[in-house]
Amino acid sequence: MAIHKFYVKDIPDTKCIWPYINEHSDIGRHYSMPVTLADPNNLINLKHELDINSLIMSSTEMIDKYGFNPWQAADNDMQSYGGLSLVYNPDYVDDVDSNKQTLGTKTNNSNEFFYGKTGKFKSTRNTYFDSYAFRKLAPCVTETSFNDIAKSFKRHILRSRLATVNAEYVSNNDRHNFGWHRDESVFENLRINIPIITDETFMFEIKDKPAEHLGIGNVYSWDTNIAHRVFPTIQEPRSRTHLVLGFSPWFDYDIEEDCFYSNEFYGEMHPIDMLISGHVHEKIKGIKL
Numbered sequence: 245m246a247i248h249k250f251y252v253k254d255i256p257d258t259k260c261i262w263p264y265i266n267e268h269s270d271i272g273r274h275y276s277m278p279v280t281l282a283d284p285n286n287l288i289n290l291k292h293e294l295d296i297n298s299l300i301m302s303s304t305e306m307i308d309k310y311g312f313n314p315w316q317a318a319d320n321d322m323q324s325y326g327g328l329s330l331v332y333n334p335d336y337v338d339d340v341d342s343n344k345q346t347l348g349t350k351t352n353n354s355n356e357f358f359y360g361k362t363g364k365f366k367s368t369r370n371t372y373f374d375s376y377a378f379r380k381l382a383p384c385v386t387e388t389s390f391n392d393i394a395k396s397f398k399r400h401i402l403r404s405r406l407a408t409v410n411a412e413y414v415s416n417n418d419r420h421n422f423g424w425h426r427d428e429s430v431f432e433n434l435r436i437n438i439p440i441i442t443d444e445t446f447m448f449e450i451k452d453k454p455a456e457h458l459g460i461g462n463v464y465s466w467d468t469n470i471a472h473r474v475f476p477t478i479q480e481p482r483s484r485t486h487l488v489l490g491f492s493p494w495f496d497y498d499i500e501e502d503c504f505y506s507n508e509f510y511g512e513m514h515p516i517d518m519l520i521s522g523h524v525h526e527k528i529k530g531i532k533l
């Protein structure tokens with residue numbers, strides 16, 4: 245039986261879903277739980293038996309059908325970064341296409357996404373920052389063959405995207421600072437990263453670690469709450485697209501009742517250990533050495 249159950253309709257509209265869950269559960273006391281199976285301060289290359297070709301084909305189908313959407317920002321939409329949002333919030337505050345909702349917000353400037361800069365919002369509920377509100381699969385998923393792939397995961401998909409970097413729009417000057425950001429804690433949103441289209445000119449970097457190339461065929465994760473980035477090493481018309489899939493590790497979602505309820509891993513197993521143990525996808529289990 246779930247220890248905690250949160251109906252979205254019961255959460256006051258001045259609060260985002262995740263902070264509300266934090267305030268109305270004992271989840272915070274579990275944040276010091278150690279990871280036992282890997283060091284998430286470093287890139288983790290996961291062992292898997294996923295059919296990467298079918299992931300590539302389904303992702304290509306989504307792009308062909310729904311196109312590339314630039315990252316939305318107040319100053320200017322970015323051509324250098326964007327893609328498709330794989331989830332949406334049916335109660336989203338602005339009139340934004342369901343396939344674009346997790347691609348920035350017109351309220352923030354392009355330099356205000358580093359770590360949820362929310363100062364410009366009176367209330368962040370149902371905005372870009374309300375990660376658990378992005379709880380429904382977007383049409384680009386449900387109307388393509390990616391739907392079956394999304395359904396094959398054991399945990400509920402939250403803020404997720406097909407993320408494209410367009411190297412031709414990143415100038416030689418901008419390259420050194422391009423793309424740095426932090427995402428949610430892994431207790432909130434556990435992310436995996438799967439290269440779909442890339443080449444060796446695209447690099448990935450975790451703060452204070454050497455940059456490296458993320459290659460096709462691999463499935464990666466790390467502590468995405470640590471500053472990290474992707475950047476091109478040359479300014480040329482070429483692009484890099486990765487699947488960035490986020491999951492709610494300790495809360496499952498009941499679509500009928502529109503509620504999140506704690507699962508058997510809540511307070512018991514670190515989200516990264518869940519991932520490595522096959523509890524996010526049965527075909528992702530173990531670490532490549």
Ligand SMILES: [Fe+2]
Nearest residue numbers: 425426427468
């Ligand atoms: Fe990230």
